[in-house]
Amino acid sequence: MEQGNGASRRGKRPKSGEPVVDRALSLLAAFGSEHRALGLNELSRRAGLPPSTASRLTARLLRWGALERDDHGRYVIGLRLFEVASLAPRSHGLREAALPYLEDLHEITRQHVLLAVRDGDEALLVERLSAHGAVEIAYRVGGRLPLHETGVGLVLLAAADPGYRAEWIDRLEPSSAALRLRRRLAEVRNAGLAVFERQRPAPVCSVAVPIRGRGEQVVAAVSIVVPAGARKARAYEQVVRATAMAISRGLGARGTRSHA
Structure with missing residues (x-):
């Protein structure tokens, strides 16, 4: 039996798990008119995700521009989302x-x-x-x-x-x-x-x-x-x-x- 790379095996989600894109979207959905800036712990809690998962996904969203950090280090919605939404x-x-x-x-x-x-x-x-x-x-x-x-x-x-x-x-x-x-x-x-x-x-x-x-x-x-x-x-x-x-x-x- 061919053995795959360990990193790639770890990257595969379980069949019963939630898709990565759904987890990322749950992070974005955690923001609202009363929650425009969130720390990692609050973001994790509102999205219903483990802190480690929230940390990993927010890092990816930051790199893409969907999230940014304010002057206090909290996460806020990034301008890249505004750019994409304007095309609707x-x-x-x-x-x-x-x-x-x-x-x-x-x-x-x-x-x-x-x-x-x-x-x-x-x-x-x-x-x-x-x-x-x-x-x-x-x-x-x-x-x-x-x-x-x-x-x-x-x-x-x-x-x-x-x-x-x-x-x-x-x-x-x-x-x-x-x-x-x-x-x-x-x-x-x-x-x-x-x-x-x-x-x-x-x-x-x-x-x-x-x-x-x-x-x-x-x-x-x-x-x-x-x-x-x-x-x-x-x-x-x-x-x-x-x-x-x-x-x-x-x-x-x-x-x-x-x-x-």
Whole structure:
């Protein structure tokens, strides 16, 4: 029987073991908005990996540029990941087409302007423009937002495949909450607009409209976020609709309808 090199045998993972790429991804997934810088022990614990494994993989991720070290020696996400993520077609082409119109909307309203797409069961924030003195919000580019508790989320959920939408709604408890959401999404589809108010971290109101691509399918949502009660939400409706239609045309949509 041919004997292989000892190092290569040690490098092979057991058939029942977790693939190396999954372990590396678990390290990257350990970071979050509340955990932007992590020491090795905390990174190991959050990723569910032995310290020795975490140390070996973080060294490889450092060399590739997926991780970097801050001034205190903690691990942070590296710029190489930002470079790779910027190539994602769902965000890059959309953001490139949308940004001039988002900037116009921001200039007109001097409020928060958000651009989001649906990614699984959440809305992913692709762009955010904010004015000095605007109401406090916790949203950040690359952050994930709940579909049923944000304006952009309601627009994206209302436009989702009916089967997926029904399955998503059925998860809500109690059943009365599911019934209310079902009715609300029907209203969003009919109006082509979602108005959502929230009290935390500050009282805000979001006005969101769908963005369409080729084939008239909803590919994203744009919204402004304003202080609750500052102005009636309907005062912003037309300018947000106009922004969404301009972006839609830039993405190849033929129609001008904004209904979800």
